[in-house]
Amino acid sequence: MAQDNIYATEQTQVAPFSFDEEVVAVFPDMIERSVPGYTLLLPLIGQIASRYAQPHSRCYDLGCSLGAVMLALRQQIKQEGCRITAVDNAPAMIEKCRKILAQTGGTVPVDLVEADISEVPIEQASVVVLNFTLQFLPPAQRDTLIQRIYDGLLPGGVLILSEKVIFEPVELDNLLVRLHHDFKRANGYSELEISQKRTALENVLISETIPQHQKRLRQAGFASVDVWFQAFNFVSLLAKK
Template sequence: MDAIPVDGGITSEASNWVFDEHVAPHFDEHVRKSVPEYDRVQELAATFSDWFTHNGSTVLDFGASTGETIRRIRERHSKTLDLIGFDNSQAMIEQAAKKGVDVRFQDLERLTKIPAFSYGVALYSLQFLRPQARQRLVYAIAEAIEPGGGFFVVEKVLGSYPTTQDIIQQLYWDMKIRNGLTPVQVLNKVHALRGCMYPKTIAENEAEFRAAGFSQVELVFKDLQFCGWLLIR
């Protein structure tokens, strides 16, 4: 199978998008072209930690990639925090290590024992888990979060209706092209993601969060196909 160009130095294979050594060194740049309001979301993730951390708190990042979110939370606080990320890409873990961020090798589809934590994030990562494994993880996260703790999750979502799904998807592709990606690169990424991403509608996401035990499910961010919720048990 030939490699298909996705952005600058990034290549992939069709229906086999992985966060490997072809992606990780360019990830921080690529994600800003591919995800609307990426820096705003990172800022929210860091800011929410003000409410949900105290001296000695554990903060977990599920799908931490290059450790950008943890780096920002670390820089924000003088409190002593135990900051741990999980990811199953060795190449991402190496990028995080360069920032001095502790990202541990862990397949989230097999993560069953989660340490108690007061604040957690899963930014653009649950969407890559197969539905049954994702559900298991969301339930385990709700179980492990301390009373009064908070969890910020951001996902690519499907539109709630066929017509609006078509419109927001096309607007998303327009945004990528405005950000400098070529139409061929945009389509190549679509091909690369086939069978690798399992987005849900807003209603499906919220039903899963509530079923897992989160009683406060607040939609705090939305831009076209991207939504963020602050969840409290």
């Protein structure tokens, strides 16, 4: 696994973060060292998907990156006739994801799609996963996407939404941010790397509070919205239709 040292050297001007070839090359290391609980989260998402996947339905991984969630779904879904659609708008991500998929086993068919997740039809879906994806979408577009997902889900279908969130009061949020930075230090990131990565993500990754997410999901029509996973300021919600 190539090590993430993108921000190890001081940069005169830190460019906004993007999922380019440089990030793709180190992405597995980057996300494991940056997102608390990530390695535990993946198989648990697969476990939830295995419970809610319906025969002859589609399961979506929206913003699939290198396909970690897609592979977890493929390993655990056993229902007859299921098909997985994995979508990402970064050409470098899709290209490498395609190579990874070709090297792994599994009987569930997978369609890899290079596209904007806001434009991909959601049809006959029983499981949809947004794993740290919505946070990169402009806030003004989020309501529409969530509504489209809800409308494309079968009765009894679920959305698994993982996000970096903001907490209230501000004292709690500050504590969780500090703990997150401690996590990154423990995983070998320097103060310079933490600072420059934070600058790169400013105005690119826009977090919301859990109540904001819950309100949006309920307004779309979801019957229940529950937090099922949390590691510091990273959470995952399960929304059921």
